[in-house]
Amino acid sequence: MTAPAGLILAGGLSRRMGGGDKGLREIAGRSLLARVVERIGPQVAPLLLNANGPAGQFGLDLPLVPDELPGRPGPLAGILAGLDHVARHLPQARWLLTVPADCPFLPRDLAARLATAAAETGAACAASGGRVHGVVGVWSPASREALRRLIVEEEVRRVDGWVARANAATVEWPVAPYDPFFNVNTPDDLAEAQRILATYPAA
Secondary structure (H helix, E strand, O other), X not given: OOOOEEEEEOOOOOHHHOOOOHHHOEEOOEEHHXXXXXXXXXXXXXXXXXXXXXXXXXXXXXXXXXXXOOOOOOHHHHHHHHHHHHHHHOOOOOOEEEEEOOOOOOOOOHHHHHHHHHHHHOEEEEEEOOEEEEEEEEEOHHHHHHHHHHHHOOOOOOHHHHHHHXXXXXXXXXXXXXXXXXXXXXXXXXXXXXXXXXXXXXX
């Protein structure tokens, strides 16, 4: 199976972390964003970055895909920007994998498993511990107009609204010895990520 294109969602406001670019916070001397790039980069082609500032501030040589909708309506706008970019510039890409910039332990088989599931239903997203992680998903560029209507006309901002509308299959990962979709939202989460990495250096 051809690898999907990939998009890291780094356009959030990071209010619970005290503002700034959350993806630049570090664990064990490396930024969350750099860890996501290292984990996802080998699984996709190409890898893109959704952010709303200069690309250089992240210290990464990735194509920047900013939100196109006004008012920063959340991660769905980032997913839509990625789907539009793929449709315009990567017509050979059948799928787009989206992941957040604050999940440093993403699975190494993420793209393959989600793309396999998406081939059956048209979309797929990850789940663990009984929770669906809607921003960790594989989506078809053909669905972008449906997503645009959902955001613009229906004013839906919640990711689970899109997961339901896209009829996304869910693919489950185990949470032991740690949840691979652990995300860093607060300073306490950052400390927990440090603990996980200290206990499981290969995480």
